[in-house]
Amino acid sequence: MTNTIVQQPKQVSLLQRKKAVLICLCCVFFFVALYIAGAMMGDTGLRTDFLHRNLPPSLDYPFGTDWLGRDLLTRTVKGLCISIQIGMLAAMCSAVLAGLLGVAAATFGGKVDTVITGMIDVVMSTPHLVMLILISFAMGGGVQGVVVAVALTHWTRLARILRAEVMQLKNADYLQLSTRLGKSKLWIARNHILPHLLPQFVIGLILLFPHAILHSAGLSFLGFGLTPHNPSIGILLSESMQQLSTGHWWLAVIPGVCLICMVKVFDILGNTLRYLSDPQTSQQ
Amino acid sequence: MLAIEDLHISFHRYNKGLDRTKLTPVHNLNLEIGVGEIMAIVGESGGGKSLLAHAVLDILPANAETGGKICFCGQELDRKKINKLRGRKISLVPQSVSYLNPLLTVGRQVFRAAVVAGLSKKEAKIARDSAFDMVSLEEASMKLYPFQLSGGMAQRVLVAMATVGGAPLIIADEPTTGLDPELLAGFLELLRVTIDNGRAAMLITHDLNAARKVADKIAVFAGGTIVEIINNRENLTSDKLSHPYSRALWDSLPENGFNLSEIKHTYSARENGNQQGCLFRGACCCDREQCEKSIPPLMPVKHGLVRCWNA
């Protein structure tokens, strides 16, 4: 009984890590499948068909049809694809902006830092949606309006995270040691700073998708974003809004549920990746 | 009043890679406290003494595992019973004022402790006033927030918290840390007075001198268990100590020349290894075969009990 330490193989954690990786793969698979489905589906479902108008969900039309007889399943899948594209574009622009400003603030410090943190404060002090409306109004609506508006309003959180990360790295002992050892700035940036920032950046980017998708859907719903020529999920919901009083509930419920599911999958993907990349939580 | 038999406390911790280790900071611990007794548990900081107190009160963190038997007044305790005893029969004097709610005045917290211990509101008010009176704090101090208390006052408030419910067993967890000698003497006197009213106390401390002044028995805690229990009725001297660790502790006292011996290194190295036998073998006068094989039980000697084959 003198043993104060008993070693046991840790199986639980291994399982959890495997599970997390599996979850990530499932999420990725979901998007790939969705995208392929969107591309494979022909335009037949989008044609107006006055014989089959306003049909509730059935075996022939799993999601039902709308007031022009279009198949809601086809529209929803294609709408999700458009929403993903726009969300990704906006989120990437936003993340690049966040990366540039966050790293610049921490690297240059001084006045640059003051100005950039001031900008973060300003963006965070306005209601997002009002700012989104103003920017897409100024851009004249359309895809570029949504992308610019979402990019300009969503960079703040990731910029803060990256700024803090670089600040912390700057003061880290091993970086100062590297400098003393005569390593070049580029070498330090590539070998010490980038490995820290990249995971943060990628996860921040993935966690930006849900926000970008939701906000671009909201903008389109209000009539500032895409036009009916680009039937994203926001447009679908906006159109079904006109049909609400007719009691055709599936027009609003089904695309909305699909949107929520998709956003949740992105959320799960981002959070699982964060869990995997964080050395502390990855052990629990 | 309190009897602990063969207590084990262990934690599961995840290491880097795929290993889960089980740490057992407290093991094979036996202890008995009688009515009117102050039992001091002396050992170095960070050794796991506080876990003992937390185990008796069942307030260990959720990932802890306990084994063994704890009896209070002849009754074996389980979760349910401990829940009923906390505050009413067993109370805790915590380490510092950080254990009080920072957003409530101390008067309200002492009152609340009395209510939780089962007193009616009227009784609780009386109990609160007499508890403040007993620790000689003025009434005005009831209106203070914990952060406004000075070190001595804080100690008194904590004692008042522990005594207000009338619990017969008081566990004091490092209450003497950071007190200057004068306050320390005051606190020990207060503890003695409290215990002489038919109570019992477990005083957990790293300060052997404080324990000598007030305790009836001193239990030396080392390497996760109690290695020696010494009767402290008369003046404690070095020759009454039988265990090598107790002697080392004695030698490290300032008035005994601050002799820091090698013993800590010896046993803590073994603690981390995967070895059998006495953790302290080689540190005492002679090595026996038994020392290699098994951990010695607490055996009676002239001045108490000791875990050493050589005593």
Next chain:
Amino acid sequence: MKTFCKYFASKMLRLSIIVAVVSVLSFVLVSFAPLDPITAYLGYDRLQISQEQEAQIISRWGLDKSPPERFLSWAGNILRGDFGKSVIFNEPVVDVIGKRFVASFWLMFFAWLFSGLLGFILGAVAGTFRNSLADRVIRFYAYTLASTPTFWVAMILLVFFAVKLGWFPVCCAGPLGVAPEDVSFADRLYHLALPVLTLSLVGIAQITLHTREKMIDFFQSNHATYALACGETRSSTAIFHGLRNILLPAITLQFASLGELFSGSVLAEVVFSYPGLGKATVDAGIRGDVPLLLGVVIFSTIFVVVGNLIADLLYTLVDPRVRTEEAI
């Protein structure tokens, strides 16, 4: 007290700087808009006016001046409290915002209150009984709502409670055909019910998760351990000690999230055709009412920043550690 005044003054300075920067930025943005203000104002009537009349409008609105000059005159007017005239409502912007905000205020106030209360309670329960069934249900609910668009929740509530069941009105702030002044108090509440429900349901997510985290932190603190050691149960510790300790951060968060509330009210007002500030914002954007849009941007910024200011001040005023030091 002196330090507090200084603190307050610095906060006010920050507030004004932010508002000023937002004004400049939004003016610059709007001046980029590919929109002819005269066409936006006149619509198809533009085809019918003469060159002279057009020139007259241009000079009256100062459209012939350079952008910096226009900004200076606009900013000067704003400092005097003149935000210009709303094109679509044909009223001064200040009046439009004032009237519309009263309607929005009640919507946002009730939603703020209900989401705060409900979210706080749910979060406290989840945090106290961590990993229990209740915790898992609450967490799932909060995380799902966090990825649900507000306007969709509004539409679903509208379809089921107003259209299918007919329990609540489909639109507006009062019965059709009744002048806004004559709508009774009960009717107002009746029309507010669904928009408030929408915003409350959606607004719960953040406050619930935040309160849950704080409650878990609380139970890891020394004073929670000690309260348990004194004989409190988990729930009585949470009620007597925990709630007190996590209330202030929760209220602060509610004040600091007025921006999300405002954004939510825009969407809910559009779905329920509720004549509030949010609906006016959307109308202004769609129909190119630049003065009103700028006015709303500035007003909503002030609204959010004041919320943040209150959140900051609450900390300094309520915490006894800070409060008593002030008194001494």
